[in-house]
Amino acid sequence: DQQVKQNSPSLSVQEGRISILNCDYTNSMFDYFLWYKKYPAEGPTFLISISSIKDKNEDGRFTVFLNKSAKHLSLHIVPSQPGDSAVYFCAGRTYRGSGGSNYKLTFGKGTLLTVNP
Amino acid sequence: DAGITQSPRHKVTETGTPVTLRCHQTENHRYMYWYRQDPGHGLRLIHYSYGVKDTDKGEVSDGYSVSRSKTEDFLLTLESATSSQTSVYFCAISAISGRSGNTIYFGEGSWLTVV
Structure with a gap:
């Protein structure tokens, strides 16, 4: 059961245009959603997150939108x-209980974004 | 920078040999994780730890064991490596960030090839 799905393995856009990466989920218990960016030969780095009770979060050039009814x-x-x-x-993040940062x-499987100059 | 160091960063080993990957953190985080990343699968949780000597299984724990004798070190052991365990392994910690509250941060990865 794939609880988080990124249906587009890759996306190519021109420099200066908008990139839109999509994600669908099935688990209603997620309390936060996070996006990570990963370069080759490096670890994933946290990019931006959104609470499940919000519908938008913006940080500079990055904005995440959440449509909870559509998951x-x-x-x-x-x-x-x-x-x-x-x-x-x-x-998607779930809390395991017992206090603290037990998440x-x-x-998802990831989407390769290529931005062409 | 979440203060995570993984070692070794790259290793080639033979099928059937034991392998131990080490994760070291410097900021006294309670929760630590081991993930593996494979093409077509994203990142999958192997084991996690919620304190010294307290560990639990993730979604792909078969063939792996872990130990945490000190807060700062979380070891992942492949008792008898198989080719299916060729992967990139990431250690992670859970910490509070001013930007996002509780967030999981990753180390730089350990590339393991089993031949």
């Missing part, structure tokens, strides 16, 4: 830059 979220990058070329992972992340 769908999207990451918008405007304007796209060649340095944004990377694999982007969507993840679990469930990841």
Whole structure:
């Protein structure tokens, strides 16, 4: 059962245009959704997150939208830059209990974004 | 920078040999994780730890064991490596960030090839 789905393995956009990466989920228990960016030969780095009670969160060029009724979220990058070329992972977070930072992340398979100069 | 160091960063080993990957953190985080990343599968949780000597299984734990004798070190052991365990392994910690509250941060990865 794939709880987080990124149905587009790859996406190619022109520099300066908008990049839209999509993610669907099935688990209603996710309390946060996170996006990670990963360059080759490096670890994933946290990009932006959104609470399940919000519908939008913005941080500079990055905006994440959440449509809870559709169980769908999207990451918008405007304007796209060649340095944004990377694999982007969507993840849903669940709390395991017992206090503290006891969280679990469930990841999608990732989308490779290529921004062409 | 979440203060995570993984070692070794790259290793080639033979089928059937034991392998131990080490994750070291410097900021006293309670929760630590081991993930593996494979093409077509994203990142999958192998094991996690919620304190010294407290560990639990993730979704792909078969063939792996872990130990945490000190807060700062979380070890992942492949008792008898198989070719299906060729992968990139990421250690992670859970920490609070001013930007996002509780977030999981990853190390730089350990590339393991089993031949």
